Amino acid sequence: xxxxxxxxxxxxxxxxxxxxxxxxxxxxxxxxxxxxxxxxxxxxxxxxxxxxxxxxxxxxxxxxxxxxxxxxxxxxxxxxxxxxxxxxxxxxxxxxxxxxxxxxxxxxxxxxxxxxxxxxxxxxxxxxxxxxxxxxxxxxxxxxxxxxxxxxxxxxxxxxxxxxxxxxxxxxxxxxxxxxxxxxxxxxxxxxxxxxxxxxxxxxxxxxxxxxxxxxxxxxxxxxxxxxxxxxxxxxxxxxxxxxxxxxxxxxxxxxxxxxxxxxxxxxxxxxxxxxxxxxxxxxxxxxxxxxxxxxxxxxxxxxxxxxxxxxxxxxxxxxxxxxxxxxxxxxxxxxxxxxxxxxxxxxxxxxxxxxxxxxxxxxxxxxxxxxxxxxxxxxxxxxxxxxxxxxxxxxxxxxxxxxxxxxxxxxxxxxxxxxxxx
RNA sequence: GUGGGUGUAGCUCAGUUGGUUAGAGCACCAGGUUGUGGCCCUGGGGGUCAUGGGUUCGAGUCCCUUCACCCACCCCA
Numbered sequence: 164x165x166x167x168x169x170x171x172x173x174x175x176x177x178x179x180x181x182x183x184x185x186x187x188x189x190x191x192x193x194x195x196x197x198x199x200x201x202x203x204x205x206x207x208x209x210x211x212x213x214x215x216x217x218x219x220x221x222x223x224x225x226x227x228x229x230x231x232x233x234x235x236x237x238x239x240x241x242x243x244x245x246x247x248x249x250x251x252x253x254x255x256x257x258x259x260x261x262x263x264x265x266x267x268x269x270x271x272x273x274x275x276x277x278x279x280x281x282x283x284x285x286x287x288x289x290x291x292x293x294x295x296x297x298x299x300x301x302x303x304x305x306x307x308x309x310x311x312x313x314x315x316x317x318x319x320x321x322x323x324x325x326x327x328x329x330x331x332x333x334x335x336x337x338x339x340x341x342x343x344x345x346x347x348x349x350x351x352x353x354x355x356x357x358x359x360x361x362x363x364x365x366x367x368x369x370x371x372x373x374x375x376x377x378x379x380x381x382x383x384x385x386x387x388x389x390x391x392x393x394x395x396x397x398x399x400x401x402x403x404x405x406x407x408x409x410x411x412x413x414x415x416x417x418x419x420x421x422x423x424x425x426x427x428x429x430x431x432x433x434x435x436x437x438x439x440x441x442x443x444x445x446x447x448x449x450x451x452x453x454x455x456x457x458x459x460x461x462x463x464x465x466x467x468x469x470x471x472x473x474x475x476x477x478x479x480x481x482x483x484x485x486x487x488x489x490x491x492x493x494x495x496x497x498x499x500x501x502x503x504x505x506x507x508x509x510x511x512x513x514x515x516x517x518x519x520x521x522x523x524x525x526x527x528x529x530x531x532x533x534x535x536x537x538x539x540x541x542x543x544x545x546x547x548x549x550x551x552x553x554x555x556x557x558x559x560x561x562x563x564x565x566x567x568x569x570x571x572x573x574x575x576x577x578x579x580x581x582x583x584x585x586x
Numbered sequence: 587g588u589g590g591g592u593g594u595a596g597c598u599c600a601g602u603u604g605g606u607u608a609g610a611g612c613a614c615c616a617g618g619u620u621g622u623g624g625c626c627c628u629g630g631g632g633g634u635c636a637u638g639g640g641u642u643c644g645a646g647u648c649c650c651u652u653c654a655c656c657c658a659c660c661c662c663a
Contacts (some may be wrong), residue, residue, distance in 0.1 A: 170654070227661080227662090277662085497622090524615085530623095532622045534623090
């Protein structure tokens, strides 16, 4: 269908686009406060970047990527997430050879092919940050604090911060094996889904909602108990810093992030009451990713927040975003030959940064007044033959209904003053 | 990707056991005498009844296809 947008995409229309501008503006100003600078990477990248960066056994890479060949037979992919492209740019431009740490943020569309649902689109938007060059636990705390601060400033309440440590390449495999050997002889009793998870990602079994599976999991080894001393200490310090910052968290040993590159700290932010798409953001540390992408050994940490879901959460909590609309002045005309004067007045007002507009449908004065009210406009300047012959115009304040004649030369000043009064 | 629900004007919905030119409210535009909004009155524009096919003398109404959205799962943002 020619007039139908592709499945899983959205048009952001006036009335809504202002809300997007708001959530983006809050993100930008917050990043400035925290010392993060914006990076803009391409919408598409070489397919291999995501295969290596995200992990080629992940669902994202296996079945959710928008991959295509360009005219030179290069395999390209619309970015499904923000971290791998930022890492790529970080390496390509050798940002690691400058001042560390490098603190970056991005806002933009991501693409994943899946069955759409509310809060789950094929083209969706994320606000994310990435920091390279430090493995200090205090940085983990800052990154999490930034995410929580963002939601707080937007007015969201009752969010849950789930946090866990997924260990490092030296302790995670050990835990994985411990868990598998524990589950091995009980496997028959688990639900089919969990049996499938056993080989692919045994840690995911903890996620199962089936009460029978949960019962069977009691007594299973937890990741916390398998962490190596370094990881364990790092995690404890992160938690301590969070407490110092008064950020409440939920220790969630079931939390396993879906992307391969995470190490140590993993977290997820949940907005209860959003249905199945209640996870509005998440992130974690990825100390091995930069090196895996061919760069130097360089720790990293970041998060990605879903903007559509954030907006949904705001709506669910009845947090209205003020939409700025209307104009300061609407110029109305009466009689023939007023067009030129109206255009000149408009350009004069706009030169003085007074938002102004006029009717372009040749409406009667009555209809122009109605238009002004609907717009809405604060002032209407009426250009009529009678006044203009005396070098004057009529200015009507729609809020108070007051109306007075002002000389043409004073109109701009008059509007500026009126604007300040109501300012 | 799996299972289920829904689909009539821009929006919210009517539409009787299938039966003439498919309706209402809101919104939009114009009038209600000659230079001033909200209310009221009158009129107007706008729908291939999501799509393609089938059953029937006849389908918005019954059956199937496709598409889109919604819900759950999978996964995640």
